[in-house]
Amino acid sequence: MNYYNEIKNILVDNAIGRKVREYKGNQKDLESYYNVGKLLVEAQGGEERAKYGDGLIKEYSKRLTTELGKGYSTRMLKRMRLFYLLIQKGTPLAAQIKNINMTWSNVCEIMQLKNSEKMKYYLELSNKLCLTKRELREKIKSKEYERLDSKIKEKLMKQEEISVRDKIPDPIVLEGLEYREKLTEKVVQKWIDENPASFCKSLGEGYSYIESQYKIKIGSNYNYIDVLLFNVIDMNYVVVEIKVTELKKEHIGQIETYMNYVDINLKKDFHNKTTGILLVRENNKWLIKYINNNGIIVRNYITSEEQVSECLGGLKWIITRAKYKKSLIKEYSKRLTTELGKGYSTRVLKKWEYFICWFKKGRHCRPFLKILMFFGQMFVK
16 A cells, blocks of 8 residues: 555645535544554554654655645654544544544644543533634643542542532633732722632633622612623522632631522522622632531632742752752753653753742842733643
């Protein structure tokens, strides 16, 4: 068999078909790339030898680029080969390949994940919400899966159905909220007022913003719900209360009162019972244990700057020790590159060392942390 000609014919047919088809275009792309990946593995002598057969891929890439134009780099062909191999190994891609209707670029993002449960989670999320490549990448980099409760991850492994409320991450990352040493409710409330869509997105699926500081009358007194939302998937109102302290028992009583008010005065017959979300700076696991109302959800929240700072803190031990043991940097560089891919050379780790040392010298470096947010949470992978 002339493997090169077979691969070329598949890619040409796919390119021609892409110009005329409108429906299930993504599915056809994936089928074509799967077949190309299969032929590449066969041309290289099977799966085991395919790991070392990059020379053939380089040759095919040059010839395809010469004859067909751009879009057939060695990286692209390697991704097609990986796509085929992952499906053959029985990963979540194999189970869902017939139901996947997402772009090839999204599939490439998901293929980089090592954990099969994580891969399955982002596959379903991307497919269900029709995420763009950028949106999917943001969710992966913000560690949305890692921030799920351990019980929810167990449900995922057992292939049990997960509710919308189960998918609320912990902690919730408020992207764009400026970090302050003394964060006040007023500051958080103002950020939500200015970024309602971003706030709803940070909670998960189906949340719609109604109003901040929603005014209600209980007896002769007026009270204000911090944020009132509606979830179009669960078909219920959602009361959100923001606290800048540790969870306290009076917080639970307050939100329960507001939830009962909404159920009595706003809820329609076809709506489900109101849910309450308590956003706190620190959980109290002993207090949570004695919350009887299953409709109350307690979550920590952090700013995006704090998320990066936490990751920097995790590197602190490595970097400070490496100052005295250069071999440690080389060792970690090798391990990180093997497990996570490119981007963790000894040079990069040394730059992190300089950054940590500079960061410790004083608060003057905080503006630099804001600049760091631009190039992608390189510490959040």
